Amino acid sequence: MDAARDAAIADLRRRRPRNRFARVSAGVLVALVVYAWGSGTFHLDYLFTERSQQNVQRFLNDVRPYPLQGRAWSWDVYADWLGSVFAGAAPRAVFSTLALSVAAIVLAGAAAAVIGLVAAQNVATPEPFVAGAHPPSWGSRLAWGALVVLSRLSLIFMRAIPEYVWAFLLLTLLGVGAWPAVVALAIHNAGILGKLYAEIAENMDPAAPRALRALGARRAQIAFIAVFPHNLGRYLLYFFYRWETCMREATVLGLLGFVSLGWYIQQARAGARYDDMVHFVLLGSLLILIGDLVSSWARRFVR
Numbered sequence: 001m002d003a004a005r006d007a008a009i010a011d012l013r014r015r016r017p018r019n020r021f022a023r024v025s026a027g028v029l030v031a032l033v034v035y036a037w038g039s040g041t042f043h044l045d046y047l048f049t050e051r052s053q054q055n056v057q058r059f060l061n062d063v064r065p066y067p068l069q070g071r072a073w074s075w076d077v078y079a080d081w082l083g084s085v086f087a088g089a090a091p092r093a094v095f096s097t098l099a100l101s102v103a104a105i106v107l108a109g110a111a112a113a114v115i116g117l118v119a120a121q122n123v124a125t126p127e128p129f130v131a132g133a134h135p136p137s138w139g140s141r142l143a144w145g146a147l148v149v150l151s152r153l154s155l156i157f158m159r160a161i162p163e164y165v166w167a168f169l170l171l172t173l174l175g176v177g178a179w180p181a182v183v184a185l186a187i188h189n190a191g192i193l194g195k196l197y198a199e200i201a202e203n204m205d206p207a208a209p210r211a212l213r214a215l216g217a218r219r220a221q222i223a224f225i226a227v228f229p230h231n232l233g234r235y236l237l238y239f240f241y242r243w244e245t246c247m248r249e250a251t252v253l254g255l256l257g258f259v260s261l262g263w264y265i266q267q268a269r270a271g272a273r274y275d276d277m278v279h280f281v282l283l284g285s286l287l288i289l290i291g292d293l294v295s296s297w298a299r300r301f302v303r
Contacts (some may be wrong), residue, residue, distance in 0.1 A: 085276055237295075
């Protein structure tokens with residue numbers, strides 16, 4: 001009986017579907033990995049040189065709080081040092097980073113909700129979800145099709161340019177301040193969220209929108225009564241994920257001069273205060289953790 005089972009399994013294995021494209025793609029991927037590691041300028045032995053080990057030891061010593069460098073660890077001394085370092089800088093750094101990220105993601109979410117509907121092919125059509133009694137004219141189909149294409153091209157353009165490039169451009173237009181960072185983050189994330197929102201709308205269960213359309217509901221009514229409530233959980237999932245990204249990017253934009261955690265990290269690095277720098281980096285990680293907790297709570301509340 002075992003022999004018959006093994007023979008049946010072997011026969012199924014021989015007759016299994018085989019995709020030549022998948023096999024060729026896997027082979028090309030393996031070849032590219034081998035080529036990258038073999039011909040690249042990075043080598044593993046560099047990580048174990050004497051110079052690298054000395055750099056690691058020096059860095060580990062520098063990241064210790066300054067009063068504890070070369071001394072035994074003391075929690076009392078560490079607490080005093082942490083309070084003196086973070087007393088004035090940390091609240092402002094945290095508040096500015098949160099303010100930048102929240103303002104940016106709210107603008108991005110609002111823009112993405114509108115553009116995402118226009119980019120969804122089942123919503124931006126002459127007869128959304130249910131065909132009418134008479135087929136739409138070619139002019140109507142052409143107009144709605146052009147609107148979908150233009151909205152999708154706009155979303156591609158918005159997310160194709162990194163936040164840092166948008167920030168450089170907006171600094172020239174708006175001058176130094178918080179708005180260039182907010183608008184740069186909002187534009188890039190609106191492009192990403194708009195694409196995701198459009199895909200969610202296109203792949204939703206059409207039963208409820210079709211029923212509303214059959215009852216005579218208009219496009220806006222279908223959107224607010226069926227599309228948004230039905231997909232709210234997934235919308236929030238991507239919204240809060242991009243909010244976490246906004247917090248990270250707001251930190252990075254601080255390296256360009258915007259007041260955020262990144263600005264304090266850059267100042268600490270410029271002054272060779274690596275102990276301060278590492279603690280500001282950890283503070284940024286704490287912000288991301290808080291954002292993840294808020295996201296989980298909000299989606300659980302919606303469910």
